[in-house]
Amino acid sequence: xxxxxxxxxxxxxxxxxxxxxxxxxxxxxxxxxxxxxxxxxxxxxxxxxxxxxxxxxxxxxxxxxxxxxxxxxxxxxxxxxxxxxxxxxxxxxxxx
Amino acid sequence: xxxxxxxxxxxxxxxxxxxxxxxxxxxxxxxxxxxxxxxxxxxxxxxxxxxxxxxxxxxxxxxxxxxxxxxxxxxxxxxxxxxxxxxxxxxxxxxxxxxxxxxxxxxxxxxxxxxxxxxxxxxxxxxxxxxxxxxxxxxxxxxxxxxxxxxxxxxxxxxxxxxxxx
Numbered sequence: 001x002x003x004x005x006x007x008x009x010x011x012x013x014x015x016x017x018x019x020x021x022x023x024x025x026x027x028x029x030x031x032x033x034x035x036x037x038x039x040x041x042x043x044x045x046x047x048x049x050x051x052x053x054x055x056x057x058x059x060x061x062x063x064x065x066x067x068x069x070x071x072x073x074x075x076x077x078x079x080x081x082x083x084x085x086x087x088x089x090x091x092x093x094x095x096x
Numbered sequence: 097x098x099x100x101x102x103x104x105x106x107x108x109x110x111x112x113x114x115x116x117x118x119x120x121x122x123x124x125x126x127x128x129x130x131x132x133x134x135x136x137x138x139x140x141x142x143x144x145x146x147x148x149x150x151x152x153x154x155x156x157x158x159x160x161x162x163x164x165x166x167x168x169x170x171x172x173x174x175x176x177x178x179x180x181x182x183x184x185x186x187x188x189x190x191x192x193x194x195x196x197x198x199x200x201x202x203x204x205x206x207x208x209x210x211x212x213x214x215x216x217x218x219x220x221x222x223x224x225x226x227x228x229x230x231x232x233x234x235x236x237x238x239x240x241x242x243x244x245x246x247x248x249x250x251x252x253x254x255x256x257x258x259x260x261x262x
Contacts, residue, residue, distance in 0.1 A: 002119075002232060002233065002234065003166055003232050003233035003236070004233075006166075006232070021165070022165070024119065025165050028188070028189060029119075074163075074164065077163040077164065077165060078163050080163070081162075081163050092188035092189075093188060093189065093190055093191040093192060093193075094151070094162075094185060094186070094187045094188040094189070094190065094191070094192040095185065095186065095187075095188065095192070096159065096162055096163065096186065096188065
């Protein structure tokens with residue numbers, strides 16, 4: 001979708017268009033694949049926390065409080081691909 | 097936009113419909129086609145630039161932003177004297193398996209170096225230019241990235257530019 005198409009969807013609160021775009025982006029043009037990719041990233045993240053390892057919550061809170069929201073949103077997309085790659089089920093053609 | 101201002105037909109008419117269905121609005125149409133510029137000197141006197149959307153870049157440079165939902169509107173200079181092993185690809189939207197075996201299939205740097213060495217062309221510009229496709233904002237692409245690369249190509253003293261989409 002074009003940027004204007006997405007901005008119009010935001011302005012009109014057309015969330016179906018927005019989530020479809022996210023799925024297409026994450027699924028390389030395949031909406032079903034994109035939905036699976038989102039599931040895959042969350043499952044991979046969940047698996048890493050099941051044993052309740054110690055995590056650096058100070059880093060998390062510091063990052064969330066000090067970084068601008070655009071950087072955090074960008075990080076969110078990076079984390080998605082990071083966990084997908086970590087899962088070992090890489091559907092994309094190239095590399096990050 | 098096209099090689100011939102009198103030819104606005106598409107080789108694969110259905111392709112744009114498919115893309116527009118998946119990515120509405122991202123494919124643009126233009127009426128103000130720029131006429132093809134003709135070479136003003138023999139090829140063996142030409143300094144050639146190469147422009148690629150393959151996402152090729154020197155190792156150690158900031159990777160292209162392939163995760164961004166709107167796109168990456170930056171480009172990288174690739175020194176034309178670079179060795180293939182000095183380069184890498186950051187892109188996830190096209191198959192790179194072949195390029196991983198031989199980068200020249202998508203970014204023919206060694207072939208172009210050979211053409212210059214053989215005298216088929218006079219020289220290569222100091223740099224080639226590389227970016228990634230998958231841009232969701234065609235106007236920004238045209239206004240920034242395309243203009244930036246065009247300026248860089250001119251600054252490098254190119255007589256001609258070879259464009260290669262990935």
